[in-house]
Amino acid sequence: MVIQNNARKKGWRGNESRLGWLFASPALILLFVFVIVPFILAFIFSFTNQRLVPGPNPTEFVGLRNFTRLVADKRFTRALLNNFTFVGVVVPVQTVLALLLAVLINQKLKFVNFFRTVYFSPVAITMVVVSVVWAFLYEASANGTINQFVNFISFGLIGPQDWLGNRSLAFGAIMLLSIWQGVGFQMVIFLAGLQEIPYSLYEAAQIDGANIRQQFFNVTLPMLRNTTLFVVISTTILAFQLYAQVEVLTRGGPQNSTQTMVFYTKVMGFEQGRIGYASAITVIFFLIVLIISLVQRYVLSESEA
């Protein structure tokens, strides 16, 4: 009886193991073919002169040549610099703005739900559409919406600018519309964090005589630490994925002033078919994202300890 039971149990176990693999296999096969294989290929290609469509010259191992060329490639270094500039400007501005919006929306005021919807609505509009509409707002003529606005608030001191055609302004213009489109997403994440702070903490602070400013800095901010970290890290990673705005508005120009890593990968790998070289950019791109993710995990585990 006992033996029989064991046998049945064992058979059932074996069955479960097979079933486990069976249920997992569609996703595992797809992940393997379309994520893991390309990922490994990126590393292999980055040491070769692989072409998209193999030409007359055979594909061969070229050592670190792609990487040494990248270091000297002005378009690549410009792309790298731009991505870091985007992180340096957009991440702090967007995070602070998202937090302020969340605090504002979290007030007990009428119509806040309506305004929450309004602030979040750009997220529901795709980047290509956002870019086209902003291309209109950035019109270079004196009639242009933003030109008229800037002229108005500067009391006529600042004349019309070619926002997307001037190499010292174009990347700033792209950063502005990126913030406009993305801040609602982060706002909602902050809002969820705010609503998890127990009200009793504010009551305790009020009894201790803390004013609103003190409550914000001594209760709200510390309680939002993990949320803020998440927002900062995810915005940073998104900053390195910057692409659609550049494709639609400037195609990396003028004079590479809006070049980004992903856009340059596309130019090299797809337009010029130089997969080996593009893969080297991809590898650097991945290593940056990896470092950011590791920092995130380290800081989060620190905060839990």
Add this chain to the structure above:
Amino acid sequence: MAHVAMQGNSEVKQKTGSLSMQKRVGTVLGYIALVLLGFFFLFPTIAMIVLSLQADETSITQDMGTIWMFIPRAISFQNYTDVFERVDFPLAFGNSVLIVGSTIVIGLFVNSLIAYSLSRLKWSGRDLMLGVVVALMIIPFEAIAVPLLRVVNVFGWLNSYHVQIIPFIADAFSIFLFYQFFIGIPVELEEAALVDGASRFRIYWQIIVPLSLPVFSTVAILQFIFKWGMLLWPLMVTRGPEFMPLPLAMNTLYGQAPFLWGDRFAFAALMTLPTLAIFLIFQRWFVQSVASSGVKG
């Protein structure tokens, strides 16, 4: 005594009076901020819709930066008929719906099935596979786009629907969201069914799926936000309009001068209104989905 008490009382009154005054000023400032910010986030969208109703190209360029960006002067659907006549808008729209729709629907099934297996079934290699899925979450699509292009090229998949669907069905982040939800469901519910001899697939389909509708909607909505706007991949794998989704069609048709703003805005509005409508109808779920994407921290 009485005098002192009264004095105290009036002091308190004064204090609460100035407090409520402060509060009222705060409220007014709060509303001013809400409205100004509301305008900032709304005006490009409003301008897009209003100007798409302007048939006359020159009056559009004259109206930019004036109040007529926001108030339609003469409503005409000329731009919209242009979009349907000069461009095959229904084709691009249908392509987008087909591509994004099937990616999401098949993805919901495939990703939740592996998550169920990872969270409930005991199999050798399970913990390793869970580790692999978690590790894959940090690889952004952009980092593998170029070698993936080589892979689909070898398969001979270029210029098709499936090249835009199959590589995106399995998604590590979706699997992780499902997994997190499933491990929170009490096992007792399934044990009774197991004793009754129900198969594992039936348990997944008839017990787990109905209990997990919140996470299914979260994954669907997040995937929709990310996939509907995809530009890089369609740009690399499609040639000509046959398999083009909306964002690429928009960029290809209206990316070069001369800029016909009316037509561009009509196309943009047509492309945006369905998603905006879906967003308004399901906005509570949208907001919850985005919020829950941040909880993993």
